[in-house]
Amino acid sequence: MSNIKPIAMTLGEPGGIGPELALKAWLSRKDHVLPPFFILSPKTIMDQTIESLGLRVKTKVINEVSQTGKFFEDALPVFEIPGTAQDIEHGTASSKTASIVIDSITHAVNLTRSGTASAVVTNPIQKSALYQAGFKHPGHTEFLAELSGPGTIPVMMLANSQLRVVPMTIHIALSEVPKQLTREMIKQLVRITSKSLQRDFGLEKPRLAIAGLNPHAGEDGSMGDEEIRIMRPAIKALQNDGFDVVGPLPADTMFHAEARANYDVALCSYHDQALIPVKTLDFHGGVNVTLGLPFIRTSPDHGTALDIAGKGIARPDSLIAAIKMAAEMAHKRVAGNAASQGA
Ligand SMILES: NC(=O)c1ccc[n+]([C@@H]2O[C@H](COP(=O)([O-])OP(=O)(O)OC[C@H]3O[C@@H](n4cnc5c(N)ncnc54)[C@H](O)[C@@H]3O)[C@@H](O)[C@H]2O)c1
Ligand SMILES: N[C@H](C(=O)O)[C@H](O)COP(=O)(O)O
Numbered sequence: 001m002s003n004i005k006p007i008a009m010t011l012g013e014p015g016g017i018g019p020e021l022a023l024k025a026w027l028s029r030k031d032h033v034l035p036p037f038f039i040l041s042p043k044t045i046m047d048q049t050i051e052s053l054g055l056r057v058k059t060k061v062i063n064e065v066s067q068t069g070k071f072f073e074d075a076l077p078v079f080e081i082p083g084t085a086q087d088i089e090h091g092t093a094s095s096k097t098a099s100i101v102i103d104s105i106t107h108a109v110n111l112t113r114s115g116t117a118s119a120v121v122t123n124p125i126q127k128s129a130l131y132q133a134g135f136k137h138p139g140h141t142e143f144l145a146e147l148s149g150p151g152t153i154p155v156m157m158l159a160n161s162q163l164r165v166v167p168m169t170i171h172i173a174l175s176e177v178p179k180q181l182t183r184e185m186i187k188q189l190v191r192i193t194s195k196s197l198q199r200d201f202g203l204e205k206p207r208l209a210i211a212g213l214n215p216h217a218g219e220d221g222s223m224g225d226e227e228i229r230i231m232r233p234a235i236k237a238l239q240n241d242g243f244d245v246v247g248p249l250p251a252d253t254m255f256h257a258e259a260r261a262n263y264d265v266a267l268c269s270y271h272d273q274a275l276i277p278v279k280t281l282d283f284h285g286g287v288n289v290t291l292g293l294p295f296i297r298t299s300p301d302h303g304t305a306l307d308i309a310g311k312g313i314a315r316p317d318s319l320i321a322a323i324k325m326a327a328e329m330a331h332k333r334v335a336g337n338a339a340s341q342g343a
Contacts (some may be wrong), residue, residue, distance in 0.1 A: 006068035006331040007037035007323060008079075008108035009304045011045065014088045014125025016304025017314035019049040021123060023057045024316035025323060026076040035327045037121065038077035040104040044085040046078055052090065053312045058220055065116045071247040083108055090310025093126035098133030101125055109147050112189050112295045119296035119326035120144075123319070124304045138171030140299065143289050148293050155192045155291040157265065158275060158283040158301050159325070163255070164265040166193055166291075167274035171193065176227055177270045181213065185265070186234040190245055194290040200329040209254060209263035210235060210247030211273055217248045226269075236336050255281075275301075284317040287325045296329045298322040302305060 010017030022039050023046065025032075039046065060075035062068060066078045083100035122140050137143035143152035152306040157166045169180045190208055197206035210231060211217075214224030221228050231248040238245045239251045246263070253259060255277040256265060268274035278286055279301060286301030300318035300337055308314055 003057055004035060004327060004334060005116060005123055006072075006077075007035060007066055007119050007223055007326055008065070008117040009037050009039045010108050010113050010120065011039060011041040011101060011121045012103040012299075013093050013101060013126040013129065013304040014045050014085070014308075015090055015092045016124055016126060016307060017309050018123030018304070019045055020053060020055075020309070020312070020314050021064075021300070021316045021319045023050060023053075023055050023076060024047070024314070025319050026057060027055070028316065028320060029072070032324070033318055034320065034323055035074040036077075037156055037323060038062060038065065038068045038072075038075055038079050040079045040081050040107050040115075042083040042085065042100065043078050043080055045083070045088060045100075046076065048088065052310060059165075061260060065111055079107070079111075081301040086097065091306050093129035093304060093306060094289070095129045095132035098130050098135060101130065102135065105143065106147065109144065109295065118330040119298065121322050121326050122297065122299040124300065124302065126304045126306070128266045140297070141170060144290055144293055144297055148295075151295070153188055153192060153292050155189055155196070155336040157196075157289050158278045158286055159289060160278060160286040160301075160321075162257075162276050162281045163260055164197075165278045166265060166267045166269045167269075167273035168266065168267055169270050171271065174270060178213065181226060181230055181269060183230055183234040183237070185208065186231065187238055189267060190243055192235075192236050193267065194293040197264060200296075202332065203264055205244055206265065207263045208243065208245040209266050211251040211254060211266055211268045212248035213269040215250075215252075217250045284315055285321055286318055289322075289325060289329075296326050296333070298329075 058075040059078045060071040062077045081103045108120045140155045141156050145152040171178050194206045197203040213226045218224045218227035225246040288299040290297045
């Protein structure tokens, strides 16, 4: 395996389970053979979490990302960002810490885009707390796209060992979905998803399936006509361009085991159509990955879990899966770059 740069992990909502998960992931570094990672956080927040949960973890402030590997064996490396733990209450999200949460993300992106870190792994944010502080983006996905510059089209994909899904529309009201679904948008999402499955997931010819919007995929137009007006022409054009794409399929019958065997990724019309099956099949093994960015970003598939924060019972499985997926993607990119330079 190639060597990759350290992974940059963000703090997420300090009152949620993110800090606990980062510490638990570090504790499992040997069992899971995790690559070196560091967290962007005020050191006091991590130390307070260690103390309140009674975890046997040391932290070590690093001044340079390159020091991560040197200390990772013995301590969780912390790349300090300004802030203190004094406003934090486990189980309560607060807009007072919004600047820490956002700084952690922007620094992680900068370090990754400059090539100092290999990937960004984000801990969950409490969207409502950030909105109260004036954050204008629906979630990480859209914020990361803005940080990446004009023209970036972010594609949210959630994946576990049984299913990959892409919600074609993301954090919008259900009533807005039919307005946002267009032929051009479907074509762009298929192109980005297909390319990423080839480059980052090693699928030579990805098979994509598109879920209809309406019951029974519209039942030939009698229950909605988006399938006829928008989806079928987009799919036909994509097939003509050589993509292995089928649909629109009735969403209710495309997620059982035999149906899932027929495709590598399902592109769904809206958030919950995509995320309910993937989180139901394997909540703790799921990873949220953003395709279409100029850097690698993964995240656990769950949120801040305020109801269990501070209790010491949060499971780090999904964060661990996100670290592993980021590392695998980074290795594939290093190998791909080496191959193209040698060619
Ligand atoms: N990547 C992200 O930043 C991200 C992802 C999803 C949700 N969110 C945000 O998180 C907040 C809370 O969302 P929610 O309540 O819908 O979903 P949630 O995933 O936080 O919680 C749903 C349920 O699952 C449990 N749970 C979640 N993670 C767990 C873990 N690691 N171990 C054990 N149990 C776990 C919780 O205790 C809760 O009962 C919202 O603001 C939402 O927008 C953020
Ligand atoms: N839609 C995601 C989910 O429910 O898991 C989640 O809100 C994360 O979104 P961002 O990665 O954009 O924050």
